[in-house]
Amino acid sequence: MSEHSPYLLEARSLTRSFGRNVALSGLDLRLAPGHIVGLLGPNGSGKTTLMKLACGLIKPTAGEILIDGEKPGPESRSKVAYLPDTSYLNDNMRVSDIVEMYADFYADFDREAAFSLIRDLKVDEKARLSTLSKGTREKVQLVLVMSRRAKLYLLDEPIGGVDPAAREYIINTIIGNYHPESTVLISTHLIYDVEPVLDHVLFLKEGRIVMEGGVDELREQSGKSLDALFREVFRC
Amino acid sequence: MLGKLLKYEFRATARLFLPIYAAIAILAGLMLLLRALPDDARGVSFLTFMVGLIYVVAAFGLVITTVVVLVSRFYKNLLGQEGYLMFTLPVTTGQNILAKLIPAMCWTIGSSLLCFLVVILQNFFSGGAPIRIPNGETAGFILLMLLALAAFILFCYMCMAIGQTFNEHKFLASVGAFIIIQLVLQILGVAGAFGLFKLGALANLSFSVDNIPGWSVLAGANVAMLAACAVFFLITRWLLDKKLNLA
Numbered sequence: 001m002s003e004h005s006p007y008l009l010e011a012r013s014l015t016r017s018f019g020r021n022v023a024l025s026g027l028d029l030r031l032a033p034g035h036i037v038g039l040l041g042p043n044g045s046g047k048t049t050l051m052k053l054a055c056g057l058i059k060p061t062a063g064e065i066l067i068d069g070e071k072p073g074p075e076s077r078s079k080v081a082y083l084p085d086t087s088y089l090n091d092n093m094r095v096s097d098i099v100e101m102y103a104d105f106y107a108d109f110d111r112e113a114a115f116s117l118i119r120d121l122k123v124d125e126k127a128r129l130s131t132l133s134k135g136t137r138e139k140v141q142l143v144l145v146m147s148r149r150a151k152l153y154l155l156d157e158p159i160g161g162v163d164p165a166a167r168e169y170i171i172n173t174i175i176g177n178y179h180p181e182s183t184v185l186i187s188t189h190l191i192y193d194v195e196p197v198l199d200h201v202l203f204l205k206e207g208r209i210v211m212e213g214g215v216d217e218l219r220e221q222s223g224k225s226l227d228a229l230f231r232e233v234f235r236c
Numbered sequence: 237m238l239g240k241l242l243k244y245e246f247r248a249t250a251r252l253f254l255p256i257y258a259a260i261a262i263l264a265g266l267m268l269l270l271r272a273l274p275d276d277a278r279g280v281s282f283l284t285f286m287v288g289l290i291y292v293v294a295a296f297g298l299v300i301t302t303v304v305v306l307v308s309r310f311y312k313n314l315l316g317q318e319g320y321l322m323f324t325l326p327v328t329t330g331q332n333i334l335a336k337l338i339p340a341m342c343w344t345i346g347s348s349l350l351c352f353l354v355v356i357l358q359n360f361f362s363g364g365a366p367i368r369i370p371n372g373e374t375a376g377f378i379l380l381m382l383l384a385l386a387a388f389i390l391f392c393y394m395c396m397a398i399g400q401t402f403n404e405h406k407f408l409a410s411v412g413a414f415i416i417i418q419l420v421l422q423i424l425g426v427a428g429a430f431g432l433f434k435l436g437a438l439a440n441l442s443f444s445v446d447n448i449p450g451w452s453v454l455a456g457a458n459v460a461m462l463a464a465c466a467v468f469f470l471i472t473r474w475l476l477d478k479k480l481n482l483a
Binding site for chain 2: 019055056073074077080087088089
């Protein structure tokens with residue numbers, strides 16, 4: 001089963017449809033370690049579908065997706081830190097309970113780092129999640145994910161719901177906790193905010209990759225910022 | 237890992253069950269106290285009636301809560317938004333299912349015992365028949381009840397695992413799966429019994445209940461129930477492993 005792969009994430013002709021709606025269509029993708037990759041595309045372009053497939057939360061209609069050379073399963077889950085774009089924690093738990101739970105299950109979780117990030121963000125660790133605002137809850141979820149020493153980080157809209165000041169902190173957190181042997185895949189449509197930290201981008205449109213490359217090369221070739229390029233590619 | 241999952245599952249469910257358990261225990265205590273009082277006073281008999289009524293309502297509530305919780309914990313925690321966490325933890329799908337099944341069984345057993353708490357306590361205090369040590373047949377029957385309970389819970393899980401494979405109307409699909417599979421199993425059961433009967437008649441065997449020893453019927457039922465548990469568990473695990481489709 002386990003074949004050695006130089007790629008942390010590899011998709012081969014990956015296709016996923018929901019009824020008549022095709023979310024991903026024959027996607028080929030390879031992500032090597034050591035990159036911060038932007039997964040950019042408008043709503044409904046297949047960003048979330050790709051991440052859910054990588055975590056095994058949904059299965060491909062055709063083609064396959066491999067994490068470190070293996071199909072998503074219990075083995076791959078210990079290598080992937082996933083931040084979904086929805087609230088996925090039990091509302092009745094307190095912030096500190098959730099941190100302890102993550103420490104319990106993930107061997108690569110840094111408990112002290114998590115509590116220090118929580119204090120930095122001025123989140124009350126004794127508060128129940130149900131009492132927190134949407135943005136605060138998103139911060140807690142991001143702290144949990146970034147406090148792991150995973151190989152692959154999948155961040156689905158990590159800054160979508162938070163204020164601009166916190167955005168900067170979150171992006172710095174992502175960079176600060178990033179280490180060279182891992183790869184971070186960030187999906188977003190808030191390109192302006194993440195542009196400075198990306199070294200590679202994938203433009204996703206209607207389930208296909210329409211543009212891909214190193215950020216510097218793309219900027220040089222087009223003579224535009226990513227943000228401007230994005231507006232051009234996805235003009236309605 | 238199963239131990240950790242169980243710890244969190246018991247914690248999450250205890251906050252629903254323990255308050256009801258406490259309320260029922262208090263009511264049971266009150267009833268025993270009232271019965272100990274001379275019952276010629278009118279007020280006392282009215283009070284006994286009221287407390288008894290509340291006890292029955294609470295016990296009924298407990299039974300409903302138990303069923304609702306065992307279905308909703310599986311559906312919400314594994315197949316709802318919380319499934320994003322449960323299915324990205326480094327645990328196997330089998331462990332995730334067992335971590336729902338074991339607490340569900342414990343709470344159901346606990347709830348059933350609590351509903352009879354008053355009867356048990358009264359029996360104990362009034363020096364009634366001492367609790368008998370179960371003989372082989374009683375033990376076999378208790379085992380059968382437990383296996384039947386596990387089979388029922390796993391059957392519910394299997395139906396929800398089928399329902400979640402749909403892209404829309406997942407809960408409706410789960411209910412539909414429950415009804416259709418129950419119906420098919422009933423028909424197969426009746427057809428199977430009828431077939432056996434016919435076969436017996438052809439072979440000129442007499443199917444008198446007296447001819448079959450009780451223990452073999454019980455053992456057969458236990459084995460069949462265990463097999464049902466295994467089948468439901470394996471189908472559920474396969475569906476959640478290979479056909480997971482979280483909304």
